[in-house]
Amino acid sequence: MKLSLAGSRSALRRIFSDKLAARSFLLAASLPLLLLLLMAAALLFRTLPIFQFVSPWEFLTGDLWRPSQGEFGLSTFISGTLWVTLLALILAVPPCIFASIFLVEYARRGTLRGILPAIDLLAGIPSVVYGVWGLLVVVPLVPRLGQFLRGVFGDLPFLTSSNPTGFSILAGGIVLAVMISPIIVSITVEVLRTVPQGVREAALAVGATRWQAIKHAVLPNALPGIIAAAVMGLSRAFGETLAVMMVVGNTPAIPRSVFDPGYPLTALIANNYGEMMSIPRYDAALMGAALLLLVVVIIFNVLSAMVLARLGQEVSS
Amino acid sequence: MSMQKRWWRRAHLEESLFGVLMRLSAVVLVLALAGILGSVLVRGLPAMSWDMITKAPEGGFYLGGGGGLLNAILGSLYLAGGGTVLAFLVSLPIALGLNVYAPSSRWATFTRLTLDVLWGVPSLVYGAFGFLIMISMGMRASLGAGILVVSLLQIPIMVRGMDEVMRLIPSGQKEAAFGLGATKLEMARAVVLRQSLPGIFTAVLLAFGRGIGDAASVLFTAGFTDRIPTSLAGPAASLPLAVFFQLSSPFPEVRARGYAAALILTVLILIVSGLSRALARRLSRNVVN
Amino acid sequence: MDSHISIKDLNVYYGANQALKSVDLEIPRNQITAIIGPSGCGKSTLLKTLNRFHDLVDNTRVEGEVKFDDIDIYAPDVDVTEVRTKIGLIAQRPYLLPMSIFDNVAFGLRIHDMTNRREVKGHVEKYLKLAGLWDEVKDRLTQPATSLSIGQQQRLCLARGLAVEPEVLLGDEPTSALDPISAKNIEGSLKELKSQYTIVIVTHVLRQARRLADYVVFMYLGELVEAGPASKVLSSPKDPRTKAYLSGEM
Ligand SMILES: Nc1ncnc2c1ncn2[C@@H]1O[C@H](COP(=O)(O)OP(=O)(O)OP(=O)(O)O)[C@@H](O)[C@H]1O
Numbered sequence A: 001m002k003l004s005l006a007g008s009r010s011a012l013r014r015i016f017s018d019k020l021a022a023r024s025f026l027l028a029a030s031l032p033l034l035l036l037l038l039m040a041a042a043l044l045f046r047t048l049p050i051f052q053f054v055s056p057w058e059f060l061t062g063d064l065w066r067p068s069q070g071e072f073g074l075s076t077f078i079s080g081t082l083w084v085t086l087l088a089l090i091l092a093v094p095p096c097i098f099a100s101i102f103l104v105e106y107a108r109r110g111t112l113r114g115i116l117p118a119i120d121l122l123a124g125i126p127s128v129v130y131g132v133w134g135l136l137v138v139v140p141l142v143p144r145l146g147q148f149l150r151g152v153f154g155d156l157p158f159l160t161s162s163n164p165t166g167f168s169i170l171a172g173g174i175v176l177a178v179m180i181s182p183i184i185v186s187i188t189v190e191v192l193r194t195v196p197q198g199v200r201e202a203a204l205a206v207g208a209t210r211w212q213a214i215k216h217a218v219l220p221n222a223l224p225g226i227i228a229a230a231v232m233g234l235s236r237a238f239g240e241t242l243a244v245m246m247v248v249g250n251t252p253a254i255p256r257s258v259f260d261p262g263y264p265l266t267a268l269i270a271n272n273y274g275e276m277m278s279i280p281r282y283d284a285a286l287m288g289a290a291l292l293l294l295v296v297v298i299i300f301n302v303l304s305a306m307v308l309a310r311l312g313q314e315v316s317s
Numbered sequence B: 001m002s003m004q005k006r007w008w009r010r011a012h013l014e015e016s017l018f019g020v021l022m023r024l025s026a027v028v029l030v031l032a033l034a035g036i037l038g039s040v041l042v043r044g045l046p047a048m049s050w051d052m053i054t055k056a057p058e059g060g061f062y063l064g065g066g067g068g069l070l071n072a073i074l075g076s077l078y079l080a081g082g083g084t085v086l087a088f089l090v091s092l093p094i095a096l097g098l099n100v101y102a103p104s105s106r107w108a109t110f111t112r113l114t115l116d117v118l119w120g121v122p123s124l125v126y127g128a129f130g131f132l133i134m135i136s137m138g139m140r141a142s143l144g145a146g147i148l149v150v151s152l153l154q155i156p157i158m159v160r161g162m163d164e165v166m167r168l169i170p171s172g173q174k175e176a177a178f179g180l181g182a183t184k185l186e187m188a189r190a191v192v193l194r195q196s197l198p199g200i201f202t203a204v205l206l207a208f209g210r211g212i213g214d215a216a217s218v219l220f221t222a223g224f225t226d227r228i229p230t231s232l233a234g235p236a237a238s239l240p241l242a243v244f245f246q247l248s249s250p251f252p253e254v255r256a257r258g259y260a261a262a263l264i265l266t267v268l269i270l271i272v273s274g275l276s277r278a279l280a281r282r283l284s285r286n287v288v289n
Numbered sequence C: 001m002d003s004h005i006s007i008k009d010l011n012v013y014y015g016a017n018q019a020l021k022s023v024d025l026e027i028p029r030n031q032i033t034a035i036i037g038p039s040g041c042g043k044s045t046l047l048k049t050l051n052r053f054h055d056l057v058d059n060t061r062v063e064g065e066v067k068f069d070d071i072d073i074y075a076p077d078v079d080v081t082e083v084r085t086k087i088g089l090i091a092q093r094p095y096l097l098p099m100s101i102f103d104n105v106a107f108g109l110r111i112h113d114m115t116n117r118r119e120v121k122g123h124v125e126k127y128l129k130l131a132g133l134w135d136e137v138k139d140r141l142t143q144p145a146t147s148l149s150i151g152q153q154q155r156l157c158l159a160r161g162l163a164v165e166p167e168v169l170l171g172d173e174p175t176s177a178l179d180p181i182s183a184k185n186i187e188g189s190l191k192e193l194k195s196q197y198t199i200v201i202v203t204h205v206l207r208q209a210r211r212l213a214d215y216v217v218f219m220y221l222g223e224l225v226e227a228g229p230a231s232k233v234l235s236s237p238k239d240p241r242t243k244a245y246l247s248g249e250m
């Protein structure tokens, strides 16, 4: 009996193919980082020329965008993106959490089993279809909602506008909110279901009502997962292009109200990539906008990973 | 006693308030989502015809002339199909690298974070990146470039799906194979691949669905054409872009076809999703849980 | 004593935490050795050093010498898969491979280059019989292994482990997840097997140690306190800690 490497031929072959697999799989696993770095480098490289012309600060905060006159300020588009994304989150997250709690904690098992596949399916519906729905249903509704609000409350900050069409931040926000809600619900339901039954029973056993048990025992346990769900929804909303472009109006002015039209960064890039090679530095400016999107996504993810790691420690300790 | 009573009443007020909120949320959500399918169906069905799925656009199509959407249907299938194959060839080794060969758990955590970032990168940015690579190599918008960019976009989706199921495999089960003297590769084939087969399959179809529905990445890289794609070097149409372009037309007939395109896209996704469910069940015969 | 495995000055660390402290032990050939001791004393850790399972975990460090016959299994030129082929493990719970009953047993044969179908079939039958499972499964070999009961699953794992023809069988509480009858079945199999194999089991059940063991090892807080023939250690222990444990005071 021999235990050394100089064993049988077949042992050598097995070990060799294992080593080969280790090498190639680990090489493959380094590709994501490589892709990310390459992407950032390529975009940065194409963006740099613009900074000979405007400072990075002006590029981000300037509010004039006249490429043919060499004026490149992104702030209008940044604010468009911020408005739409925030609105989508505000509209989507609370109802999604409530709906998930309802499905897991209150609804009958059969209801959950019936609804979950439908939710997963809707998470897979292409965003352009959500855009079509926005165009057909949301855009026509928005002006009526505006009139109604004005009739009841008079002039309110953020809610009053002279925009006669429905193409608006609000339409974009609603479309995005509905688009990301299947993702958020699907993850939140999964997270709530993994909270051990004992946690609920412990709270109920000391006389808590059902909602109190959820509020004080279940939700704190599920918080990291719910945050992760919201971050995923946020990522999707933030980078969505077509669905938003179809309903948001694409007017380059800083919105004052949710009924105003807006012009998010993604729409800017998608609308203008065709002529970007024909105006000097236009391409650099648009690639700069893309780089900005990439950087924000990286920052988001790193921050949320840090928060989740912290929360994970707290929950486990 | 009265304090207890007040407490009791408040608790129950809160209970019923949130009960109403939760039910309301669930109903609104379900209605909104049903509305989406409903509106696409209501507007798309009248515009559907046999021509839509069997013919490419003919002369004057965008003025209301004859023809159909076959160019976009096939283009989308090629883009998503090609992308899925490429992405699978990269994603499976990545997932196995993470779950079988990871040199340390910190390395794995970092790689997963990278993948999460890539998952969140907007498809438009993938498109812009692909566009830069394309022009730097002197290529034009083409099916090949579109497939490449779609596959990049699909990799994080696929790896994530595979990783999710592979991580759930109990270490005892892996040890069962190692205990028999299996190498890591043999263990991966016997345990990890078989145990996560349904999950791998679901991940692949999920990525296919994302590939077929994505527009922003192919906008830059695959272009659009009325012809049915015949070579990797030529441009290719896609359904999401067909929807988008036709909906911005002033002609009602053309817009109606946009709805038809949206309906076709939705039906394709429904088919993929149904397929994934059915096959996942079949593949889980030997899975241990 | 003819020792099959000999351990010298073995220290194992999980990160900064030392789980085994300078353990010396000789494991006799073709006998059943039982490792006993209170929870957390390092029994599983000791067992895992014998088939190099610590290799699979980050941050675990093994120092010292483990000799299998005359080969140091931690020597750099030793192939770990071969160590694990020679020294097999029956886990606490039956962990099935995601395949049919037949393939669970055949897997080990196939990775060790048995390609002839007839030969594989013959071996599968032989070891299923040896594990006392053959009669119960011979008509359903292609069914998923998950269709077996827990006790049958554990015997399947035994057959699977025997099929690669190890010389040493390790068992980490191999009967603790089983009902009393299945446990008896496994114990019976182990007793029959000891003429051909060196068997090392960890057990929490003192009566099981009495029933099975020829040789007993008592551990406490990472140290090996006492080792010797079962009759001696179990009936007249030398160390006060062993005494306390055996009398149920620990
Ligand atoms: N992977 C690990 N990482 C860190 N510490 C560990 C690890 N595994 C075991 N330990 C610690 O090492 C010590 C010995 O553990 P071991 O599992 O060997 O005990 P045991 O005797 O088998 O106990 P039991 O009878 O409960 O199975 C314990 O203090 C345990 O907490």
Ligand SMILES: [Mg+2]
Pocket: C043, C044, C045, C172
């Ligand atoms: Mg143990």
